Amino acid sequence: MCEGLVELIGQRAAGRRITGARVRVGTRHAVVGEAFEQAFAIAAAGTPAQDAAVELVVTPLTVACHSCGGRNESLDVLAVCARCGSADVDVSGGDELVLESIDFGQERADVPGHPR
Numbered sequence: 001m002c003e004g005l006v007e008l009i010g011q012r013a014a015g016r017r018i019t020g021a022r023v024r025v026g027t028r029h030a031v032v033g034e035a036f037e038q039a040f041a042i043a044a045a046g047t048p049a050q051d052a053a054v055e056l057v058v059t060p061l062t063v064a065c066h067s068c069g070g071r072n073e074s075l076d077v078l079a080v081c082a083r084c085g086s087a088d089v090d091v092s093g094g095d096e097l098v099l100e101s102i103d104f105g106q107e108r109a110d111v112p113g114h115p116r
């Protein structure tokens with residue numbers, strides 16, 4: 001997952017140095033901050049994204065309960081119904097992985113006298 005993300009960032013960067021990126025990621029990917037940062041650092045090593053600070057915006061999944069008919073959102077992949085506690089639920093959504101924005105910092109492409 002991080003490899004694809006790094007590749008995507010690299011394409012957008014077009015040679016520019018990247019200082020940060022914001023990624024919207026669904027709960028279903030079950031990435032927790034530190035594990036994601038490590039995986040990203042490994043995947044980004046040697047690419048324009050290697051110094052990027054990645055901000056994760058975790059989006060919830062939807063839990064639909066068969067027992068009480070309730071619907072709620074959860075940041076837990078193993079969610080149960082928030083209303084009645086039943087585990088007889090359908091879980092949907094929460095599987096997105098979207099690159100929201102990239103921060104190129106102060107540096108711009110085509111700075112005279114600073115060929116990369």
Ligand SMILES: [Zn+2]
Pocket residue numbers: 065066067068069070081082083084085086
């Ligand atoms: Zn319920």
